[in-house]
Amino acid sequence: MSADLSAMFDSTMSKVQANPGHIRRKVTIAEEGEFKGTSLLKRKGTLVKKEEIEVKFEDFKMLMVLGRGAFGKVFLAELSFNKKLYAIKSIRKDILIEMDQVDNTILEKDIMFECEHPFLVGMDYLF
16 A cells, blocks of 8 residues: 555656646745754654764755644755655744643654654654
8 A cells, every 4th residue: 555655656746846837835035044053953763774864954955835834834845865855844933932832842743753654744853
């Protein structure tokens, strides 16, 4: 089943890359500037191989904005050295504090790091 999903995803991404008109909206310079000066990304412990590669936020190329929510945005990004696609969630910490949602966000992070299911989204990096 996962091979079918992988093939469908690859097919969809090749269509999107072949026709940039399918992209909903490109990342603006201001949005790209939101991420400047961030710390190093931390790799999820269970996914670390024998040779740990130090990945920086600058190693990601922002392709487009996937969505917006109450606390921030989700971007589609490509890791430069292996061309793998990632969803990057940007959260505005000032709004989290203002709405008293810090504990819920920490719980979400913990759950996503422990998630090991083919139909659920997990977390690979944290910055």
